[in-house]
Amino acid sequence: MIVTQLEDLNDTERDVTSETWRSRRIILAREGVGFSMHDTVIYAGTTSTFHYENHIEAVYCVQGTGTLTNEETGEVHDLRDGTLYLLDGHEKHTVRAETELRMACVFNPPVTGRETHDESGVYPLITEAEADRKVPKGARVGEETRIDSQAGTPAMTS
DSSP, X not given: OOOXXXXXXXXXXXXXXXXXXXXXXXXXXXXXXXXXXXXXXXXXTOEEEEXXXXXXXXXXXXXXXXXXXXTTTOOEEEEOTTOEEEETTOOOEEEEESSOEEEEEEEXXXXXXXXXXXXXXXXXXXXXXXXXXXXXXXXXXXXXXXXXXXXXXXXXXX
């Protein structure tokens, strides 16, 4: 079991920001659980376009108001507390935040935390070596040492 507080991720490599959003990556590929989970805030009054060609993303809005536009069809959907959208077809989409939007985001395949959006809003597909490993008892998210592989070869990150 891993237990952490969101604040423990502040100012770590898991705390990623841009001009229009902040994403704290709670669970990453290195945890070896088959998905990644992020707490993402999209700043009020901003517009962000994303296109996850290599990932499926589920997004649950827990706070705020805005709109979601499917750039492929032109459909516009309201975003508010309790809205969930699933990008199961790798849809290019735009989020407009009327107020600050706070989203719980789940990615499959999991992100490693090293991805950055390219000019098209796409994350590259980066795989984590030894992603099949299990998380040892007592491990904490935010402690950035690599977890020993099930194959038994310990490795450390720099």
